[in-house]
Amino acid sequence: MESSRADDDPVGVALFVDGPNVLREEFDVDLDDVRIAAEAEGQLVTTRLYLDEHATPGLIQAAEARGFEVVVTSGDVDVKLAVDAARFAAEGRMSTLAIASRDTDFKPVVEIANSYGIRTLAIAPGEFGRSDALRNATNDSVTLDGDRNGDGGNDDDETAASAE
16 A cells, blocks of 8 residues: 655654553553653654543543543544544554554554554553454564563563563
């Protein structure tokens, strides 16, 4: 597919965070860590946190204070996040798509981004919070406990030294 990006690319990284799946008590995820993982891929062009209508005002304020654009939906955030990410891909508004989630539902939007030649990154909230299907569909993956794998999640032992 032909990209609408100018020849003087690179546009940057678009970070889309699936709030209900990432910001869970069992993962203890800090939004700053999510942003840092995405920034490792390049300059951020958008940083969005998707939340449902049950999000507390405190969470919304904390996210906004950390520079996130908060998108609140009336139901499941997956559809809105996927549509926005697909639109960014089609409009050439990013060179890298970073999705923070543990949800396999985002595999189709990752495949769309890949078809546009956009680099893709899956950010998982923890070892037990990652989707292997999503991870395998992306060019690169990061697990917020320190595990980073390239080439769609092929296991390299690059982070063993950081565990000491």
